[in-house]
Amino acid sequence: MKSTSIPFTAVLLAGCLFILSxxxxxxxxxxxxxxxxxxxxxxxQLINSFSLDPEDPRWDTIRFTYNAWGDPVSGLxxxxxxxxxxxxxxxxxxxxxxxxxxxxxxxxxxxxTRYSYANSRSQYPYADTEYIFPLTITGPPxxxxxxxxxxxxxxxxxxxxxxxxxxxxxxxxxxGVDVFTYNPDGSEPGATxxxxxxxxxxxxxxxxxxxxxxxxxxxxxxxxxxxxxxxWLDLTSQPETVYYFIGYQADLAQFVYDxxxxxxxx
Numbered sequence: 001m002k003s004t005s006i007p008f009t010a011v012l013l014a015g016c017l018f019i020l021s022x023x024x025x026x027x028x029x030x031x032x033x034x035x036x037x038x039x040x041x042x043x044x045q046l047i048n049s050f051s052l053d054p055e056d057p058r059w060d061t062i063r064f065t066y067n068a069w070g071d072p073v074s075g076l077x078x079x080x081x082x083x084x085x086x087x088x089x090x091x092x093x094x095x096x097x098x099x100x101x102x103x104x105x106x107x108x109x110x111x112x113t114r115y116s117y118a119n120s121r122s123q124y125p126y127a128d129t130e131y132i133f134p135l136t137i138t139g140p141p142x143x144x145x146x147x148x149x150x151x152x153x154x155x156x157x158x159x160x161x162x163x164x165x166x167x168x169x170x171x172x173x174x175x176g177v178d179v180f181t182y183n184p185d186g187s188e189p190g191a192t193x194x195x196x197x198x199x200x201x202x203x204x205x206x207x208x209x210x211x212x213x214x215x216x217x218x219x220x221x222x223x224x225x226x227x228x229x230x231x232w233l234d235l236t237s238q239p240e241t242v243y244y245f246i247g248y249q250a251d252l253a254q255f256v257y258d259x260x261x262x263x264x265x266x
Contacts, residue, residue: 041202041227041259042066046075046245049252060084062245069095072205075245083248085110088137089205094120097205101137109137112145124159124208127152147173160186160213186213194220197228199243199255209244218242231255 043064050058062075075087085102092098096117102110112134115125130149134142147170154163166176181189193216200212207213219242221230233242233253246253 041229041257042070043199043202043206043255044258045254045256046243047254047256048247048250049254050247050250060247062087067091070203071095071097072203080104082110087245096123097125097208100209103137106136106138108133108135112137112142114141124155125153156182158186158213161208161211180211182213185215187216188214188218191218193218194230196221196224196230199229202229202257206244225257225259227257227259229255229257231257 045064046062048060048062050060060077062077064075065073067073071091072087072089074089077084077086080086080103082104085104088099088101088103089097090099090101096115098115100113100115102112104110111130111132113128113130116127116129117124118126128151129141130151131142131145131147132149133146135144136142147168149169150167152165153161156162160180160182162180164176164178164180166178168175183189187193193214196217198212198214198217200206200210201215212218217230219230219233219238222232222234223230225231231254233246233255234251235242235246235253236251243253
């Protein structure tokens with residue numbers, strides 16, 4: 001996550017406008033190079049539905065906000081609860097993620113993850129410390145919590161996570177090791193993808209949290225927008241959760257995007 005003097009979204013948009021003189025031309029370019037411009041769209045809302053029955057409209061909406069640099073600042077719900085907290089993001093002066101918090105209120109939350117960097121030039125965290133059920137989410141790291149977990153990251157030359165080693169403060173929980181391998185384009189060997197645009201590519205934070213760097217999605221959506229990004233997912237046909245913020249046991253998920261240059265209707 002490099003330091004820069006121009007907001008992230010502005011860089012993408014300015015670069016696109018420099019090459020192309022109109023939104024129509026941008027869209028024509030996008031049709032042939034969709035992943036290049038995925039960052040022009042930001043995920044604005046995620047709506048989780050916990051029933052396929054149209055007469056039982058149980059749903060939960062997360063509304064995301066971003067700062068001028070294109071970094072997510074919050075993902076807020078009407079009624080945060082256990083398993084469904086609000087999400088808060090904090091950054092240092094180099095625009096690197098320092099804190100990721102699942103908050104119920106100012107007096108407590110579900111988790112508080114703090115990221116550590118080797119030095120001021122490091123783009124990616126080498127470790128994080130996660131506090132489970134902290135009693136406070138303000139000020140210094142919490143001193144009262146249920147469990148503390150530490151994760152150590154390893155990366156390849158392209159900045160993709162290759163290994164995560166985790167340790168818990170609970171002596172009954174064994175250390176964990178997750179290994180990630182990639183094809184040259186960032187896809188996982190042997191995995192099945194759609195032929196559309198990976199929604200994680202809309203933001204570097206989503207790529208990191210989802211451990212997802214491929215051009216395409218590890219699922220086939222029910223519907224996509226004009227930019228090739230998934231809008232509706234039937235989760236009953238998916239083998240597992242396909243995005244970090246999709247609620248546990250949700251049946252349907254809808255993504256709403258904010259795209260500065262809207263694609264014209266064909």
